[in-house]
Amino acid sequence: SATIEKLNEVKALWKDFKAIADKVTTGEQGPVDKVVASNVPLLQTMNKAVELYEAAANRETGQQSGTIINLAGRQRMLTQKITKELVQYAIQGSDETRTALRASVDLFAKTLNGLMQGDAELNLPATTDKAILNQLKAVEANWKNFRPVVEKAVSAGKPSQQDIAKVAELNLSLLGDMNQAVDMLQKATK
Numbered sequence: 737s738a739t740i741e742k743l744n745e746v747k748a749l750w751k752d753f754k755a756i757a758d759k760v761t762t763g764e765q766g767p768v769d770k771v772v773a774s775n776v777p778l779l780q781t782m783n784k785a786v787e788l789y790e791a792a793a794n795r796e797t798g799q800q801s802g803t804i805i806n807l808a809g810r811q812r813m814l815t816q817k818i819t820k821e822l823v824q825y826a827i828q829g830s831d832e833t834r835t836a837l838r839a840s841v842d843l844f845a846k847t848l849n850g851l852m853q854g855d856a857e858l859n860l861p862a863t864t865d866k867a868i869l870n871q872l873k874a875v876e877a878n879w880k881n882f883r884p885v886v887e888k889a890v891s892a893g894k895p896s897q898q899d900i901a902k903v904a905e906l907n908l909s910l911l912g913d914m915n916q917a918v919d920m921l922q923k924a925t926k
Contacts (some may be wrong), residue, residue: 816907818837819904841883
């Protein structure tokens with residue numbers, strides 16, 4: 737099937753990525769750029785595999801649960817990606833990294849809004865479950881603290897160590913609340 741083929745691609749990319757990452761964990765400095773360069777193709781390929789799973793879940797259930805769980809789960813990854821991109825921007829200062837960071841911030845905001853209020857473009861219905869909606873509001877409250885710190889750090893030109901430390905600190909709370917929302921959404925679709 738197409739999903740199996742895509743997962744085989746992921747497996748091959750992961751093997752190469754892991755070999756490079758293992759070198760970094762031993763303290764080698766050279767492979768860091770290779771980790772940065774190879775992580776995007778790995779994530780993109782894995783995302784395509786997840787989309788195939790999502791489509792199958794939607795077909796089988798006749799509901800949008802696959803889309804909801806996928807996008808909610810992606811939110812957790814985006815909190816980590818935003819933090820990684822901010823650190824990468826602090827190190828490299830490239831316009832490409834800043835553009836990617838801003839796109840990640842915008843995607844998180846759009847998806848969070850879509851999970852709460854619905855979004856036709858994302859194929860998301862509005863959340864009607866009060867407990868889940870309250871959890872998403874907790875995520876939103878954390879996001880309202882997190883986003884301005886990221887945007888200030890990016891607009892300042894080069895994020896300071898203090899900016900990075902603050903983002904890392906806020907990220908933990910945002911990630912925790914989003915993880916709880918994903919767990920609730922998963923339980924609601926079973």
